[in-house]
Amino acid sequence: MMSEFDLEAFLPYRLARASDAISAGFATIYRERYNMTRPEWRTLALLGAFGHLTATEISRRSAMHKTKVSRAVQSLEERGWLTRSADDGDRRVEHLELTAGGWAIHAELTENARAYEGDLRQRLGADAIAALLSGLDAIEADRAHD
Amino acid sequence: MMSEFDLEAFLPYRLARASDAISAGFATIYRERYNMTRPEWRTLALLGAFGHLTATEISRRSAMHKTKVSRAVQSLEERGWLTRSADDGDRRVEHLELTAGGWAIHAELTENARAYEGDLRQRLGADAIAALLSGLDAIEADRAHD
């Protein structure tokens, strides 16, 4: 006997496969060209966008587990791409900032990211992108007020 | 200096976060109630949908790496939820099928999956779901003819 349940239509499954497919192309860039992992790329990008953040802020904004952030920060620091500085008043907190070298990598990667997204828009079509974005908006809105 | 690149708007990033959020709820079910991993759930679901498949077919259909499939099959077999049978003519191939026990778990999980998806539709709204699905269609279509 066979079930009528169709995995191919199950939303979590479709989203996961789509996400993997869309992420794979750009992951190749930061992995092969800069030997970076996804947590490292995200950390770099967030620091680039906000100028300076703490590890906790990166964790909250990116939904990455704090150990992931901790290890990504450590790795980026070892390559000389970010620096830590102490907080006045709360010695538990570390403020993270990109170094000049970090900014250089960031500039190259964001340039690639823009190109990658432009290519996606080209291949999927503006309508499909718009539909996708409105769906993602709904998910994020739901996530926010639960 | 700060960059104008906004990670929060980068499609691969948004998709990955949305996928994680949507998957997390259902993952809790198969993980906590049945101690299953995602590859195991996917394998079970595919076998439920198609009746019998080989490991290679599961790998191709699900985009899971063949080692993931191999380990998931092994685990499901150890629990008595699937059986392997030899192929007539090609002794490399193994045909996989659910056992009665496997079908029972499958029935419970697909029931939960349907409920989960209904709940999602409720919370996100039919319009958002439709938009999301059309975006996913475009990604899969692009994936297909590349």
Place this chain on the structure above:
DNA sequence: AGCGTTCGGTTGCATCGGTAACGATCAGGT
């Protein structure tokens, strides 16, 4: 001040997952 709790961040441990190599089998050409 003293005590328990919470918080920022790190680390040990066990598990998961991908790469590459492998054994066995099959297919094609000679």
Place this chain on the structure above:
DNA sequence: ACCTGATCGTTACCGATGCAACCGAACGCT
């Protein structure tokens, strides 16, 4: 039949990751 290359599936190795425990610091309460 033989040899080469491709295919199915498994495994060894190693990097990535989550959980829980941990340290030091800050906070709240008395």
